[in-house]
Amino acid sequence: MHQRLQRLCPTSCTQWRARRLDQSMFHRTLHHLLVANSVLTAVTVLVAAAVLWTTWPVDIVNLLRAQRPVHVLLAVTAMAAVARMWRTRRPRDVYLVEYGCFRPNPRFRAPLATCREHARLMPYLVDEESLTFELRLLERSGLGNETCVPDTYHYMPPDRSLQASREETEQVVFSAIDDVFARTTVKPTDIDVLIVNCSIFTPTPVFTDMVVNRYKLRCDVQNVNLSGMGCSARLISVGLAKNLLQVAPPGTHVLIVSTEILSSQYYVGTERAMLLPNCLFRMGAAAMILSNSPDRARFKLGRIVRTVTAARDTDYRCVFQEENDEGITGIRLYKDLATTAGHALKSNIAAFGPLVLPASEQLLVALSFLKRKFLSGRAKVKLYRPNFHTAFEHFGIHAGGRGVIDEVQQGLGLSDEDVEASRMTLHRFGNTSSSSVMYELAYIEAKGRMRKGDSVWMISFGAGFDCSSVAWECVQLAADADGPWADCIHRYPVQLPEVVKDM
Numbered sequence: 001m002h003q004r005l006q007r008l009c010p011t012s013c014t015q016w017r018a019r020r021l022d023q024s025m026f027h028r029t030l031h032h033l034l035v036a037n038s039v040l041t042a043v044t045v046l047v048a049a050a051v052l053w054t055t056w057p058v059d060i061v062n063l064l065r066a067q068r069p070v071h072v073l074l075a076v077t078a079m080a081a082v083a084r085m086w087r088t089r090r091p092r093d094v095y096l097v098e099y100g101c102f103r104p105n106p107r108f109r110a111p112l113a114t115c116r117e118h119a120r121l122m123p124y125l126v127d128e129e130s131l132t133f134e135l136r137l138l139e140r141s142g143l144g145n146e147t148c149v150p151d152t153y154h155y156m157p158p159d160r161s162l163q164a165s166r167e168e169t170e171q172v173v174f175s176a177i178d179d180v181f182a183r184t185t186v187k188p189t190d191i192d193v194l195i196v197n198c199s200i201f202t203p204t205p206v207f208t209d210m211v212v213n214r215y216k217l218r219c220d221v222q223n224v225n226l227s228g229m230g231c232s233a234r235l236i237s238v239g240l241a242k243n244l245l246q247v248a249p250p251g252t253h254v255l256i257v258s259t260e261i262l263s264s265q266y267y268v269g270t271e272r273a274m275l276l277p278n279c280l281f282r283m284g285a286a287a288m289i290l291s292n293s294p295d296r297a298r299f300k301l302g303r304i305v306r307t308v309t310a311a312r313d314t315d316y317r318c319v320f321q322e323e324n325d326e327g328i329t330g331i332r333l334y335k336d337l338a339t340t341a342g343h344a345l346k347s348n349i350a351a352f353g354p355l356v357l358p359a360s361e362q363l364l365v366a367l368s369f370l371k372r373k374f375l376s377g378r379a380k381v382k383l384y385r386p387n388f389h390t391a392f393e394h395f396g397i398h399a400g401g402r403g404v405i406d407e408v409q410q411g412l413g414l415s416d417e418d419v420e421a422s423r424m425t426l427h428r429f430g431n432t433s434s435s436s437v438m439y440e441l442a443y444i445e446a447k448g449r450m451r452k453g454d455s456v457w458m459i460s461f462g463a464g465f466d467c468s469s470v471a472w473e474c475v476q477l478a479a480d481a482d483g484p485w486a487d488c489i490h491r492y493p494v495q496l497p498e499v500v501k502d503m
Helices: 002-008 010-036 038-055 058-066 069-089 112-120 128-140 162-182 207-215 230-245 272-280 337-356 359-374 402-412 420-429 433-446 498-502
Strands: 095-101 193-197 222-226 253-259 285-291 299-308 319-323 329-333 394-397 455-462 466-474
Touching: 095 162, 095 433, 112 128, 128 272, 162 207, 162 253, 162 285, 193 207, 193 230, 207 222, 207 253, 222 230, 230 253, 230 285, 230 299, 230 433, 230 455, 230 466, 253 433, 272 329, 285 433, 299 337, 337 359, 337 402, 337 455, 337 466, 394 402, 394 420, 394 433, 402 420, 420 433, 433 455
Parallel strands: 193 222, 193 253, 394 455
Antiparallel strands: 095 285, 095 299, 253 285, 299 466, 319 329, 455 466
């Protein structure tokens, strides 16, 4: 049809295309000015307000009366359309509806005496030198006697079979999901997106399929299974969920599950760097429901910044799964892990700080940079360390180990009370990998320290090397804040041995 019209009247078609092109360019320009450029929009609003203030009400009324009604109607319709366009293109806010954590049964406890006894009963797996190293590490690790390991670790020798790993998965993952559904009115059929992360163990079918089968989720549920991202996978999953929810229809729900399955990871060699995971990691899991609707929400998601330093060879190999000289597979943790975490944290803060710190703190940082630049030849000027208490009331540092917590505390200038949740989580539950930050949030709430409007900064580290920061704002206090700490919160905080602090 268009070709026939062009043959009959080529000049009219050319003019018609030119008008359409001009209209398209006008629409794109109008969209850029009124929607994309928020600064120009704000200035326009201020100028319009000033004009209205100086001419209102007589001149405006006279001006409106002088216009034809159809023109006034078109102007109102255009303004309403622009306002609707701005609302629909603006990213939606994301909220944490509820979360739940796996609380292990006391029969899974692995106190130091039990570890020592089992190791001495398995001389074919652990030699005396390796045993001495592991016991000394456990004594100085900051882990208490109530940390738990799966059933397979209590066997002699440990059961590293696929079936054992599946049983552990069902136990910890389903318990955490049951807990989060019990704490909210959201039903399994309300879940639109499912994200599960576990670093090492990845069976077939994957974790997401196991969850869909157990809870009979809808057939159109979108699901993502993340692996190999280490202890930072929880906050990476939150970032992924945020990106999905910001463009999803209102009322969309995302279920995130984080865990680390230990049964298949037990290292039976003698290399010290690969024995560390046996001493630090413990069983755990956490589940949370996110939504882009504020209904029944408990926390509002703020800024998220992820820093990846894998371009540096030392950082890339800092946490590395490989085989030793005897062909035994394990996770090697290099001795400079805490230092690597500190360097990654500095890069992360450089991007995260300007997004969350008040202008006064950013000004002090900028002034210190200027002093160092212009006075470097006269005196050594120390850079100003921002006071993050001006932006956050609570801190959740990944409980990866005593050294990691010490490094972050020193780097951020935090007090012992600021890192109490991290140290006590490490003491009670051990390093539960990516789920540890949720145990720390549960600790803060169980102690009754959370207030409406408080901000929380979660920091996690993972293989790669990866550092992630997430900010939350409390919008509703929990009706039942005990969670995984229900049977022991009255005993915390505990006094840690001096050897742990001084090492």
